[in-house]
Amino acid sequence: MECVFGIDIGGTNIKIGKFYGDELAESRRIKTDKSDVGANILGDVARVVREMRGGDEIAGIGIGVPGPVVGGVVLGAQNLGWKEFNVEEELGKFFPGVVIRVLNDANAAAVGEWAYGSGAGFSSFILMTLGTGIGGGLIVDNELVEGASGSTGEIGHIRVGYHNDRLCTCGLYDCIEQYASATGVVITANRLRVGRETILNEIEVTAKNIFDHAKLGDEVCLEVVNHMVEKLASALAAITNTVNPEVIVLGGGVSKAGKFLLDRVEKRFRELAFFSVRNTKFALAEMGNAAGMYGCAYEARKKICKLKDSALN
């Protein structure tokens, strides 16, 4: 049978899925070997793909990497130790004749969520993933927008402060990532809890604890959430004024705070957004960690179709 692989390379794990059409047939997870500036990663991937292949023919491989991608080349993936690197060519050496589609990992997750999750049925859509950092992806007119330098959806680095208060991992100050990611809310909490009566002075300060105790009514935790929501809603308003999607989907670990978070973001967004985008829909992501694998497989199939189409014309 013909199969397609969807592979999501993260800084900690690599998720590999084998698909028959839209259906995930099997998936595996391996550790990311970051030794030797990530030189073993593609070899590890190739070995597992060959094992999983069985007697099937591989029609295509979609692979998501944590960095900007232009034409199959990742411009740099700090988390893996990669500098500029032609992933399409290098992975292609293991699989001659197989169609390879290289994507940014957040873009891949956006495609997965749009094609199979909360974005299904919408023609334009933005995913914002609130994890350790913040990433995202944009669909316009049913197509992934990757951008001139593969950086569409780098929405974690929208500036939401003007006092050079929080240094971001990217080297800039006051990126939304420093306020609304899991890391960001912990920074806020560690500032706000000082000298206050709050459970945060008795337990570990994590995003999960902050949200759990905000739900239980801890005032400092609620303040932390409100602070995050203010910055996040502003960034989402900026995004929406720029590209005006039908729906905004929040994903990533922090979005597990669920409706408690979503309702607050949505309410403040409606207050902060330009009048004609106030009715933008909001939803929580549904695909979890599998979104990237699904999105990679989807885009690999799409590339196969396009190549067939252009061969016919």
Place this chain on the structure above:
Amino acid sequence: MECVFGIDIGGTNIKIGKFYGDELAESRRIKTDKSDVGANILGDVARVVREMRGGDEIAGIGIGVPGPVVGGVVLGAQNLGWKEFNVEEELGKFFPGVVIRVLNDANAAAVGEWAYGSGAGFSSFILMTLGTGIGGGLIVDNELVEGASGSTGEIGHIRVGYHNDRLCTCGLYDCIEQYASATGVVITANRLRVGRETILNEIEVTAKNIFDHAKLGDEVCLEVVNHMVEKLASALAAITNTVNPEVIVLGGGVSKAGKFLLDRVEKRFRELAFFSVRNTKFALAEMGNAAGMYGCAYEARKKICKLKDSALN
């Protein structure tokens, strides 16, 4: 001969252009009659179009209006006195059988600038017009992006302050329009000049005077420009992180400050943008006030082609 009209409806003037293909054959300008909640505007337009038509056949009319447009309906155009209004249908009553294409005016200008001006040759592009207010338009993959509620490119309302300092005409606070438009720099200048030695305490405080005297070395004027540039570069970085276009084009009256402004914006942008979008190109708009007319005619022709294509299939 077959002709197409491009019509740009502004709050003060209406510009009407008659095109043979890409060529502007004739243009006229009439006053916008805002009396009676703008009820006479389309009638005035129709009268002039009929005069200009001569013996030619009208294949299509593209019309730009100052408000969000969805499917031929403007959701509201405050400057004209219009509430929600089906422009396609109403203008169509004057021209039965003629293809009508209704666009947001800033989007129309973006198309004009992209097709014939500084954006020519790029597949993705953003125009930001710095006038009394700030507007814009976005091209992705050679197509105008209009958005779910016709509001793509409402980039004048990106928030660039967090202290509810400047109330915007849209009802929100601290929109970039209040800092980087002609109006915005005057607000900044009127604050900064108090008790200072500056030419601004002797002459009229206008955007033109501010830039002219910044160029001559007036320190307060330079401070005003730097303040504007800081906010503008941040907003452009946010836009670029979201959609990653090949080129950013600055237009509108304030952009007449030319290279003096452009160089400063570009320099600060490169400091404030995410690493992988730092090489985004910058340019000044070239089409001036005619951009809208050209863009409307272009989009009308495009709609005619699409209708022909779908009739053939």
